[in-house]
Amino acid sequence: MKSTGRPIRIMFQDESRFGRISDPKACWAMMPIRPTVGSQMVREYVYVFRAVSPQDGQHDSLILPRANTESMSMFLDEVRHRHPDEYIVMVMDQAGWHRAEKLRIPHNMELVFLPPYSPDLNPQEQIWDELREKFFSNRLFKSLQAVIETAAGGLQRLESMPALIKSLSHRNCILNAS
Numbered sequence: 073m074k075s076t077g078r079p080i081r082i083m084f085q086d087e088s089r090f091g092r093i094s095d096p097k098a099c100w101a102m103m104p105i106r107p108t109v110g111s112q113m114v115r116e117y118v119y120v121f122r123a124v125s126p127q128d129g130q131h132d133s134l135i136l137p138r139a140n141t142e143s144m145s146m147f148l149d150e151v152r153h154r155h156p157d158e159y160i161v162m163v164m165d166q167a168g169w170h171r172a173e174k175l176r177i178p179h180n181m182e183l184v185f186l187p188p189y190s191p192d193l194n195p196q197e198q199i200w201d202e203l204r205e206k207f208f209s210n211r212l213f214k215s216l217q218a219v220i221e222t223a224a225g226g227l228q229r230l231e232s233m234p235a236l237i238k239s240l241s242h243r244n245c246i247l248n249a250s
Contacts, residue, residue: 078159078180083123083132083151084241085164086196087139090223091117092213116216120203120223121147123162126195126241129234133227135220141169145176152178165194195241202240203230 093113101107121143122133132151136143151160160181164170166188177183186193207226213219230237 078157080161081125081130081155081158082127082161082163083125084194084196085121085123085147085162086191086194086200087119087121087144087147087167088200089117089119089139090208090219091115092216092219116219118216118220118223119143120227122196122199122227123147123151124196124199124237124241126238129236129238129241131199131231131237133231135223135227139167139169141172141174144169144172145174148176148178148181152180156180163194165191198240199230199237202236203227 093115119136119139120133121136121139122131124131132154134147134150136146148162151162158180160178161184162181163184163186166185169175170183170185191197203223203226207222207229211222213222
């Protein structure tokens with residue numbers, strides 16, 4: 073590790089696709105009401121790139137039109153700008169764009185890769201579940217812009233609750249330690 077005397081921040085990164093294909097979920101309703109939930113299959117997506125720091129609940133995110141090497145480079149550069157005085161150890165899976173030769177890795181960052189087929193080791197997965205459950209469950213979106221606005225609103229809401237982010241990401245770490 074080449075931190076050069078800077079404080080070290082460990083972050084777990086992942087990206088997820090959000091779009092207009094609905095995925096109906098179970099929900100509660102008063103008796104005798106039987107809830108109905110709409111469904112649609114529109115293949116329009118955006119990708120949310122996110123990194124979480126379990127030690128303090130800090131997270132950084134970026135909504136981009138695709139998941140590829142260029143998008144990953146943009147996200148890493150954004151994280152670099154948000155933490156200019158820290159050395160960042162970014163833990164991530166082994167997606168092709170994470171290991172691409174053309175990936176631009178900032179000078180204050182080092183990438184560490186999780187073993188293959190082990191998403192349960194990434195605390196970011198718990199946060200995806202929270203975002204999907206609280207902001208996307210049983211909703212139909214009229215446009216891709218509505219998906220982007222919902223994702224941005226959900227991310228901002230989660231950003232305002234570092235204690236929740238810390239709790240969710242620590243829960244994942246504790247579950248994997250046992």
